Amino acid sequence: xxxxxxxxxxxxxxxxxxxxxxxxxxxxxxxxxxxxxxxxxxxxxxxxxxxxxxxxxxxxxxxxxxxxxxxxxxxxxxxxxxxxxxxxxxxxxxxxxxxxxxxxxxxxxxxxxxxxxxxxxxxxxxxxxxxxxxxxxxxxxxxxx
Ligand SMILES: [Zn+2]
Numbered sequence: 001x002x003x004x005x006x007x008x009x010x011x012x013x014x015x016x017x018x019x020x021x022x023x024x025x026x027x028x029x030x031x032x033x034x035x036x037x038x039x040x041x042x043x044x045x046x047x048x049x050x051x052x053x054x055x056x057x058x059x060x061x062x063x064x065x066x067x068x069x070x071x072x073x074x075x076x077x078x079x080x081x082x083x084x085x086x087x088x089x090x091x092x093x094x095x096x097x098x099x100x101x102x103x104x105x106x107x108x109x110x111x112x113x114x115x116x117x118x119x120x121x122x123x124x125x126x127x128x129x130x131x132x133x134x135x136x137x138x139x140x141x142x143x144x145x
Contacts, residue, residue, distance in 0.1 A: 001079060001142050006047040007040040007086040008079035010054055010065070011124060012072040022067045028103065033121045035072060036094065037065050037107065040087040047079050051142075064107045065117070077142045078126055086133070087116065093132045094118045 012035040020028050041050035053059065055074055061067050080086060091113040094100040100118040107116030126141050 001048045001051065001077070001140070002046060002081060003048045004046040004081045005040075005042040005083065006079055006081040007038070007090060008047050008051055008077055009090060009129070010037045010039075010051075010074055011076045011078065012037065012068070013075045013123075014072045016071060018071055020068055020071055022064050022106070023061065025064060025105070025109075028068070028106070030068070030071060031119075033119055034075075034124055035068070035103075036100065036118045036120070036124055037068075038087050038090045038094065038116045039065070039107070040085050042085060047081065051077050051079070068117070076126075078129060079140055079142070088113050090133055091116050093129075097128075097132060100124075 014030050014035055015032055017031050020030055022028050039050070041047045054065065054069060057070055059066065088111055091108070095102050095114050095118075099120050099122070101120065102115035103117040103119060104115055108114065
């Protein structure tokens with residue numbers, strides 16, 4: 001992962017049933033399983049800087065994902081340094097994949113996607129995702145574990 005622009009998907013594992021207040025947006029019920037959050041980083045420091053920020057738990061909460069982050073483990077990150085902003089395309093792809101359940105409105109208040117956060121009960125597979133998004137640049141994975 002480099003300090004270059006790109007698109008990423010955080011693979012988050014959740015072990016608890018909990019109600020999490022997501023800023024002023026809503027109280028969200030989370031449950032054991034996996035959450036995938038799709039975003040992009042086209043500012044200074046690129047994907048590396050943004051993902052490092054997501055990896056930290058102690059920080060001021062700014063995005064919807066920051067509020068959820070405190071209660072889930074970051075297990076891996078899928079990313080691409082494709083110069084095209086692919087986050088909405090990836091979000092659409094996941095929305096069209098049956099095992100991914102969109103958390104309606106999460107992270108998508110500024111776009112037309114149904115959601116930028118998805119829930120699935122089993123660990124998501126990079127291979128299937130890579131095939132679905134058909135990214136022009138290789139899609140890589142960085143594991144925390
Ligand atoms: Zn979107």
